[in-house]
Amino acid sequence: MPRPSAETASFIPSPETQSQMRAALGLFATGVTVVTADSVAGPMGITVNSFTSVSMDPPLILWCPAKNSKRHDVFAGASHFALHIMGEAQDDIARGFVQSAEAFDGVEWEANDKGVPLISGCPARFECHIRDRIDAGDHSVIIGHVDRVSVSPSVPRVFMSGAWGAFLHPEDV
Ligand SMILES: Cc1cc2nc3c(=O)[nH]c(=O)nc-3n(C[C@H](O)[C@H](O)[C@H](O)COP(=O)(O)O)c2cc1C
Secondary structure, rough: OOOOOOOOOOOOOOOHHHHHHHHOOOOOOOOOOEEOOOOOOOOOEEEOOOOOEOOOOOOEEEOOOEEEOOOHHHHOOOEEEEEOOOOOHHHHHHHHHHHHOOOEEEHHHHHHOOOOOOEEEOOOEEEEEEEEEEEEEEEEEEEEEEEEEEEEEOOOEEEEEEEEEEOHHHOOO
């Protein structure tokens, strides 16, 4: 767990300060999600933490695939996707989709009526159609309209500063 430094550091983002920029951004705790889509090459997945809720009415969410990922064009070009908030007991699945888009071996899933793989047992799952694709530097921003939500009683994984951790509930401190 990173400790606050004794001194305040300040810099202007540039190619030379990318690691400091990454470290600063990493101080924002997120969950771990897996996005899935169908493709001509079969079902695909990618582990992402760039997920954010956007709007309740209409129900919109977003996530950002990196343009330097081999999977970018499949996910940016898909008409539908599912975003799964991953649980503490699902690290093997999430780590599988860090390594490979095809890491479905041993994963319990079924396709929805759009062919999108739906992974079972996740704390929450959002089935979406893509509403907007925005070009944004070295990433794309994918905005999805949520068509269906599923929730399961399991504890979400937390990710911060490159570490896979857990949320300590104030009542348990
Ligand atoms: C916790 C975590 C979060 C990630 N978040 C994103 C993300 O938001 N967008 C993205 O494009 N890749 C993200 N990645 C990287 C992808 O999971 C995957 O490793 C990458 O697409 C591999 O590149 P490839 O498709 O060229 O093999 C993340 C990886 C980890 C471990």
